[in-house]
Amino acid sequence: MFGTRKTWDLGHAPCLQELWKKDVSLDATSVDFLMSDGEDDASFLSLPSSAFSQRPSLSANETNAPSQKLLIQTLQDKVCEFEARFRSEEVARHLLLQQLQHGVHDKTGVQVLQQEQPSGVTVFQPGEPSHRLSCAEEEQLVTRLRTQVEELEEKLLDQTQEVERLRSELGATDLEKQLELLVVENEHLKQELKSCRSSELQKLDAAAETCSCSHCPHSQDADALRREVSRWENQARQRERRLAELERELLEKSSRVEALQRQLDEATRQLDEARRRQTEAEQKLGLRLQECEDELARQAAQPPRVKFVTQTVEVESADAQKALAEAQVKNGALQEQLSAQRQLLRELETQLHESQRTCAQLRTQILVYEGEMERAQGQLEAEMQNLEEEKNRVIEEAFIRAESEMKAVHENLAGVRMNLLSLQPALRTLTCDYNCLKRQVQDFPFMLDKAITEAKQEICQVIGEVSSANQELLRKYKREMNLRKKCHNELVRLKGNIRVFCRVRPVSQEEQDSADAKTMLSFDSDDDAILYLANKGKIMTFELDKVFAPQATQEEVFQEVQSLITSCIDGFNVCIFAYGQTGSGKTYTMEGVAEDPGINQRALRLLFSEVTEKAPDWDYKISVSMVEIYNETLRNLLGENPTDKLDIKMNPDGSGQLYVPGLTEITVQSPEDINRVFELGHMNRATACTNLNEHSSRSHALLIISVSGFNVTTGNRTQGKLNLVDLAGSERIGKSGAEGSRLREAQCINKSLSALGDVINALRSKHAHVPFRNSRLTYLLQDSLSGDSKTLMMVQVSPLPANMSESVCSLKFAQRVRSVELSASSSRRHENSSTSSSPTHDSVELDSPPVTPVPLPISRASSAGSTLSSASRTPSSSRRRSQSQLSTGRLKLTA
Numbered sequence: 015m016f017g018t019r020k021t022w023d024l025g026h027a028p029c030l031q032e033l034w035k036k037d038v039s040l041d042a043t044s045v046d047f048l049m050s051d052g053e054d055d056a057s058f059l060s061l062p063s064s065a066f067s068q069r070p071s072l073s074a075n076e077t078n079a080p081s082q083k084l085l086i087q088t089l090q091d092k093v094c095e096f097e098a099r100f101r102s103e104e105v106a107r108h109l110l111l112q113q114l115q116h117g118v119h120d121k122t123g124v125q126v127l128q129q130e131q132p133s134g135v136t137v138f139q140p141g142e143p144s145h146r147l148s149c150a151e152e153e154q155l156v157t158r159l160r161t162q163v164e165e166l167e168e169k170l171l172d173q174t175q176e177v178e179r180l181r182s183e184l185g186a187t188d189l190e191k192q193l194e195l196l197v198v199e200n201e202h203l204k205q206e207l208k209s210c211r212s213s214e215l216q217k218l219d220a221a222a223e224t225c226s227c228s229h230c231p232h233s234q235d236a237d238a239l240r241r242e243v244s245r246w247e248n249q250a251r252q253r254e255r256r257l258a259e260l261e262r263e264l265l266e267k268s269s270r271v272e273a274l275q276r277q278l279d280e281a282t283r284q285l286d287e288a289r290r291r292q293t294e295a296e297q298k299l300g301l302r303l304q305e306c307e308d309e310l311a312r313q314a315a316q317p318p319r320v321k322f323v324t325q326t327v328e329v330e331s332a333d334a335q336k337a338l339a340e341a342q343v344k345n346g347a348l349q350e351q352l353s354a355q356r357q358l359l360r361e362l363e364t365q366l367h368e369s370q371r372t373c374a375q376l377r378t379q380i381l382v383y384e385g386e387m388e389r390a391q392g393q394l395e396a397e398m399q400n401l402e403e404e405k406n407r408v409i410e411e412a413f414i415r416a417e418s419e420m421k422a423v424h425e426n427l428a429g430v431r432m433n434l435l436s437l438q439p440a441l442r443t444l445t446c447d448y449n450c451l452k453r454q455v456q457d458f459p460f461m462l463d464k465a466i467t468e469a470k471q472e473i474c475q476v477i478g479e480v481s482s483a484n485q486e487l488l489r490k491y492k493r494e495m496n497l498r499k500k501c502h503n504e505l506v507r508l509k510g511n512i513r514v515f516c517r518v519r520p521v522s523q524e525e526q527d528s529a530d531a532k533t534m535l536s537f538d539s540d541d542d543a544i545l546y547l548a549n550k551g552k553i554m555t556f557e558l559d560k561v562f563a564p565q566a567t568q569e570e571v572f573q574e575v576q577s578l579i580t581s582c583i584d585g586f587n588v589c590i591f592a593y594g595q596t597g598s599g600k601t602y603t604m605e606g607v608a609e610d611p612g613i614n615q616r617a618l619r620l621l622f623s624e625v626t627e628k629a630p631d632w633d634y635k636i637s638v639s640m641v642e643i644y645n646e647t648l649r650n651l652l653g654e655n656p657t658d659k660l661d662i663k664m665n666p667d668g669s670g671q672l673y674v675p676g677l678t679e680i681t682v683q684s685p686e687d688i689n690r691v692f693e694l695g696h697m698n699r700a701t702a703c704t705n706l707n708e709h710s711s712r713s714h715a716l717l718i719i720s721v722s723g724f725n726v727t728t729g730n731r732t733q734g735k736l737n738l739v740d741l742a743g744s745e746r747i748g749k750s751g752a753e754g755s756r757l758r759e760a761q762c763i764n765k766s767l768s769a770l771g772d773v774i775n776a777l778r779s780k781h782a783h784v785p786f787r788n789s790r791l792t793y794l795l796q797d798s799l800s801g802d803s804k805t806l807m808m809v810q811v812s813p814l815p816a817n818m819s820e821s822v823c824s825l826k827f828a829q830r831v832r833s834v835e836l837s838a839s840s841s842r843r844h845e846n847s848s849t850s851s852s853p854t855h856d857s858v859e860l861d862s863p864p865v866t867p868v869p870l871p872i873s874r875a876s877s878a879g880s881t882l883s884s885a886s887r888t889p890s891s892s893r894r895r896s897q898s899q900l901s902t903g904r905l906k907l908t909a
């Protein structure tokens with residue numbers, strides 16, 4: 015870790031080395047006091063080996079500071095201990111000297127002279143007063159030693175100050191100076207960047223204010239530039255953060271370098287101190303050794319003197335001998351002391367060797383430390399160099415980027431300025447337009463109110479004009495309608511109120527297969543009212559109002575009769591008869607089949623359609639009754655009991671109208687109601703007879719439709735009636751040969767058809783009396799046959815040669831009926847209808863919608879598939895058989 019650190023500038027390194035040299039070359043006198051006590055030198059030098067051996071190298075571990083502190087603490091403790099011992103030894107020595115002085119003065123009077131050694135250490139010289147140490151000398155010696163100690167302390171203080179001074183000098187290294195310069199430079203760059211950014215923002219804001227119009231086409235460019243500037247700002251902030259991180263890292267590294275520097279200084283100082291103390295200890299030990307050797311030499315030279323004194327004393331007196339003995343004892347003590355001194359000397363020598371060895375180790379260690387310091391210094395230098403290069407590179411890159419970004423921003427700003435300059439005229443124009451529009455908007459409510467008022471007036475005026483025009487149009491329309499109706503009435507009067515159509519049924523498949531399938535009828539291709547009939551070698555020509563060929567469809571037939579049907583809405587009474595022999599197709603034409611309905615269903619649907627169209631002005635009610643006339647008996651097919659007989663009576667209100675008490679009238683309002691009514695009628699008709707087909711051929715089926723209307727605008731009312739009659743077969747009863755009930759049926763049929771012919775003949779001849787009461791049929795249809803009523807006789811003809819005589823009879827009847835003219839006016843007609851005539855089949859209304867075929871639930875047409883030639887299976891054949899048996903003669907229809 016330490017090896018990776020950059021070293022700092024080692025300009026101060028020579029100073030340190032010089033300092034060390036100074037410390038090492040301390041004055042030798044400064045350590046004299048340390049050498050004054052040889053016993054403690056060893057202990058002083060016996061520093062704990064752990065203080066050195068456990069001291070790690072700087073490069074190996076940065077935690078050497080505690081070891082150095084421990085070393086310093088140990089050294090300080092040793093110094094204190096040494097001083098304490100020094101003082102105690104000094105006191106002990108002083109006491110010993112005092113004892114010696116007292117002993118010499120009291121017993122022998124021999125003064126032990128104190129000799130001052132060159133080194134300042136006093137030694138005893140027995141027998142020589144000059145060698146004895148005086149108190150003054152001792153005090154002088156102590157004073158001198160103290161002075162030396164003080165001088166040493168002063169020197170130590172000076173050295174400490176010198177070290178502090180050098181350290182302060184080292185504090186301002188080139189690295190730190192460069193760091194400071196970098197920091198200053200960074201601050202300068204930051205301020206420049208900040209000022210540039212603020213100026214750009216001010217310019218952009220000014221540009222934005224200048225181009226504040228939201229509709230300005232260059233506002234988008236300005237926004238884009240703002241976004242670009244914000245992006246550059248973000249990048250600049252990121253680079254600032256990066257620069258701050260680098261600075262922080264640099265500061266951390268600098269602080270670590272400072273810490274290392276302090277550690278190095280501390281280690282250097284401790285090393286110097288240790289070295290200095292080592293040197294002092296060595297010097298002291300050397301001096302001590304020298305003194306000990308000198309003293310030993312002196313003491314070795316003393317015995318002869320003692321012997322001489324002893325001999326002298328022995329001679330002189332016994333006391334002297336005693337003194338001599340004492341001296342000898344003292345001499346022994348001195349000998350012991352000498353041996354002890356010698357022992358001490360040896361120990362000192364041993365300590366000296368040990369100290370020298372320790373000194374050598376310390377020197378070696380110092381050299382190692384120096385090497386480590388140099389290496390660490392080199393590493394620090396390299397690291398600092400790298401850091402500096404990296405910093406310069408980063409700064410340079412940041413500067414280049416900032417320059418390029420600033421350049422781009424300037425270019426964008428120039429573009430924005432150009433845009434702003436070009437936008438100025440547009441902005442002025444927009445401002446003018448805006449002001450103009452603003453004025454218009456302010457004036458708009460007033461203009462709007464005025465326009466609304468004018469529009470209302472115009473609308474009222476137009477509505478009035480349209481209303482008056484509508485009134486005029488309505489008046490003209492009514493006038494035209496009245497004129498049209500008058501024309502139609504005139505036309506109907508000219509053509510007659512009775513129309514006669516003829517429909518020839520087709521030959522069935524079975525009839526075609528038979529031998530007499532040859533048709534005897536032919537048609538005029540140029541005139542649809544002409545029918546040719548080949549009978550007994552002669553061609554008979556019949557002229558009717560309309561002839562339907564076998565291929566005519568139900569729809570085509572209905573198209574011809576629908577105008578007659580709709581006239582009942584206007585208040586006319588209409589009768590449509592299906593006349594013809596059995597099997598000629600009467601039921602097919604009137605009721606039809608389920609998949610192709612006849613006139614009955616189509617008429618009701620047409621009436622629904624018509625009244626629906628007139629619904630806004632007219633309120634219509636359509637009611638239906640179904641009646642059967644069998645053997646001159648009237649039966650209600652929609653009643654609860656169809657076998658009940660009905661009667662025809664005069665209305666008690668005095669109006670002269672006929673009515674049928676108990677006749678069921680069902681109001682229908684939809685095609686679904688029509689289906690239900692027909693279903694009910696057919697069901698009742700079927701339950702009243704054992705053979706429906708046969709029964710239907712012998713009875714008249716009447717569908718009576720009453721249409722009453724009310725004009726909600728004018729209050730006018732209309733009442734019309736549509737009678738759709740499927741007559742019984744018109745065969746000649748004489749030919750049928752019927753008996754019993756069949757004969758009675760034939761007679762009734764003959765009677766009713768004959769009565770119908772008589773009524774029509776009387777109407778045509780304008781007789782005063784019209785025999786309506788001769789049959790139930792004519793009596794029931796009295797209202798619908800008299801007056802301005804309209805009658806259509808659909809004569810059904812079979813094309814087969816076997817039915818040719820019946821066909822001739824039917825066609826002759828039709829041709830006579832066609833010439834009947836009904837009377838003109840009717841007192842029953844309402845006000846509007848009194849001046850108009852109903853449309854006929856010639857005045858077909860083109861806008862009348864076709865009637866949608868609705869299948870019949872139960873229909874006589876279900877027997878349509880039966881063949882007329884199969885006498886044993888069909889009622890027609892049975893009728894023909896009965897006809898052949900009857901000899902009452904042919905049914906006379908005298909028109």
Ligand SMILES: Nc1ncnc2c1ncn2[C@@H]1O[C@H](COP(=O)(O)OP(=O)(O)OP(=O)(O)O)[C@@H](O)[C@H]1O
Pocket residue numbers: 518519520564594595596597598599600601602603707710711741742743810874875877878879880889890
């Ligand atoms: N125009 C037509 N097209 C196809 N088939 C027809 C046509 N007219 C009549 N028929 C068929 O002829 C047969 C006899 O017709 P229909 O029963 O209607 O005669 P009709 O005169 O009513 O007889 P009846 O007097 O016995 O009731 C039926 O099977 C019917 O389907």
